[in-house]
Amino acid sequence: MSHQGDAFHKIGSENLLSRRIERSIELSIKNKQYVAGQKLPTEGEFCKLFSVSRTAVREAFRSLSARGLVVIRQGSGAFxxxxxxxxxxxxxxxxxxLSDDGNMIFDIIRARQLFEPEIAGQAALHRTEAELEELEKNLSALRHCTTGDLDAETEIDSQFHILISRASRNPVVSLLMRPIFDSMPRFKQAIFAKNQVGDMAAEKDRLVQFHQDILDAIRKGDPGEASYNMRAHIRRSEKNFLESLKQR
Amino acid sequence: MSHQGDAFHKIGSENLLSRRIERSIELSIKNKQYVAGQKLPTEGEFCKLFSVSRTAVREAFRSLSARGLVVIRQGSGAFxxxxxxxxxxxxxxxxxxLSDDGNMIFDIIRARQLFEPEIAGQAALHRTEAELEELEKNLSALRHCTTGDLDAETEIDSQFHILISRASRNPVVSLLMRPIFDSMPRFKQAIFAKNQVGDMAAEKDRLVQFHQDILDAIRKGDPGEASYNMRAHIRRSEKNFLESLKQR
DNA sequence: AAGATATAATTTATATGATAAATAAATGAC
DNA sequence: GTCATTTATTTATCATATAAATTATATCTT
Known part of the structure; x- marks a missing residue:
């Protein structure tokens, strides 16, 4: 790819036949010789084209498929x-x-503290009416979900932040933030685990309130306030997490 | 994976034998049954284990390899x-x-405006001596690289920002920012293309000055100033880009 | 005994051919 | 024309064989 030093291309990799075929097809796709949705030549055709066995072509296809460049449909072909x-x-x-050694949640929270206030500000500037509606629906879903149902609560919470990142109208931003939001369900136990029922109800009310405040600011189109409210929200999340650490 | 609706798991995918084998091995790795560097059973052993043909096992291996979970060494095995x-x-x-329709550079620049000032601030707070040295070296390299050598200049520039993201000491942050910095070389022509030689020398001086200011603030450990200088730097980049648009 | 060299065994890579399963195309009945 | 059936196409899996790379073993030299 681009960033790794080309001095030592991984030994025993680039000189494999199937890998070379893979690269060739990959290049054709990058060059737009074949565009999205288009059917690639069949395995047999590639065999003749490259004068190789079906095995080699199939392994190339398999790699491309695993990397998401092509979709293979049995009986139909590769697209x-x-x-x-x-x-x-x-x-x-x-x-x-895979790389989470147990401390990643710290980095996730800190990353959110850095990025999300800015994103909320952008959302306040660029949100569409449709996006406001979606956020409203999400907030309503949070209000009505069963108190104590962590799975549901975390899912809705995560979705709320995904929606805001989308409302920033910057696809690069919403793409890069996505893994952070996707990780939230993984950490939900670390955050909510040891709470009592009474605490949970109060905490859920607080969560609803934070989301409400953020949404209000975004609707108003006030980036400063949206940013401020988001910062407060995440700071509270961090506080919850730190307290949950003490409890064990 | 996690985020896509599980209602419709891609047809003709999960029920494939090779895919099921892939998932099984993938799970073993996620569960740490096999740890990094460890040798997996050979193709033949998996054949007996799952009572399938080598083809199926090999295709599973190929996918895992394409996704970076395992490394396959001919004559040795899969690790x-x-x-x-x-x-x-x-x-x-x-x-x-692949998804760049020509407008991505706007989103990249805006994303940098959102994120990089905050990151520079964190770098000022957390940078180590070794990181300061690396940044110093980078700045020196930029000073001494041939004026007009866009490839070199962009590479060093990109590296400078990568180093700062690392100095924030937040691996999640430096991971997520990396694609942004990796994309800079792709856009260098869009930014610098039509400049005259005289302009380029002046522009390079300005670039050096910006980097110098940012580095100084980071060394001082002043997050506000680092953030401010970074913001100014990226704003200037955007200005350059917008002017390059007018010229064509 | 130690080390280098050659040989054998193991393991993945590729080729070939065959059959199963899914899809798409062609055909025929109405 | 529409639907059902048949045929053809295409990928999935299996089986077997050989090549290529690596590793383990044995052999030889000193």
Whole structure:
């Protein structure tokens, strides 16, 4: 790819036949010789084209498929995949999951403190009516979800922040933030685990209030206030987390 | 993975034998049954384990390899890959490259305006001596690189910002920012293309000055000033870009 | 005994051919 | 024209064989 030193291309990798075929097809896709949705030549056709066995072509296809560049449909063929951020996000999520030594939640929270206030400010500036409606629905869903149902609560909470990042109308921002929000359910126990029922009800009310304040500011179109409210919200999250640490 | 609706799991995908084998091995790795660097069972052993053909096992291996979970060495075996952000970053880079309709540079610049000042502030708070030295070296390299050598200049510039994100001492932050910095070389022509030689020398001096100011603030440990200088730097970048648009 | 060299065994890579399963195209009945 | 059936196409899996790379073992030299 781009960033790793080309001095030592991974040994025993680039000189594999299937890898070379993979690169060739990958290039054709990057050059838009084949566009999204288009059907690629069949395995047999590639065999003749490159004068190789089906094995080699199939392994190349398999790699391209795993990387999300093509979609293979049995009985139909291989197609250039529609551009989707799913694979990119999934691979980040996978990395974060695997590399979490137990301290990642700190970094996640700090990253949110850095980025989310700014994002909320942008959302206040660029949000559409449709996005406001979605946020309203989300807030309502949070209000009405069963108190103590952490799965539901965290899912809705995460979705709220995803919606705001979308409302910033910057696809790069919402893409990069996505793995952070996707990780929230993984950490929900670390944050809410040891609370009593009474605490949970109060905490949920507080959460609703924070979201309400943020949404209000975004609706008003006041970036400073949106940013301020978001900062307060995440600071509270951090406080909850730190307290949950003391309890064990 | 996690974020896509599970209502419709992609048809013709999860029920494939090779895919199920892939998931099984993937799970073993996630559960730390096999740790980084460890040798997985051979193809033949998996064949017996799952009572399937080598083809199915090999295709599973191929996918895992493409996703960066395992490394396959001919004649040796398959090994659990050392945790590395490279694959995750590459897949984001690939997505950004493929989905760029020509307007992505706007989103990149705006994302930088949102995030980088905050990051510079964190760097001022958390930077180590070693990181200051690296930044100093980078600045020196920028000073001494040939004026007009866009490739070199952009590479060093990009590296400068990567170093600062690292100095924030938040691995999540430096991971997520990485695709943004990796994309800078792709956009260098859009920014610098039509400049005259005289302009380029002046512009390079300005770039050096900005980096100098940012580094000074980071060394001082003044987050506000670091943030302010970074903001000024990126604003200037945006101005350059907008002017380059007018020229064509 | 130690080290270098050659040989054998193991393991992945590729090729070939065959069959199963899913899809798409063609055909025929009405 | 529409629906159901059949046929053809295409990918999925299996089985077997050989090549290529690595590792382990044995052999030889000193």
């Amino acid at each position: 250039v995949n529609e551009i989707s951020s799913d694979w990119a996000i999934d691979s980040i999520n996978l990395y974060l999951e | 659990v890959n050392e945790i590395s952000s490279d694959w995750a970053i590459d897949s984001i880079n690939l997505y950004l490259e």
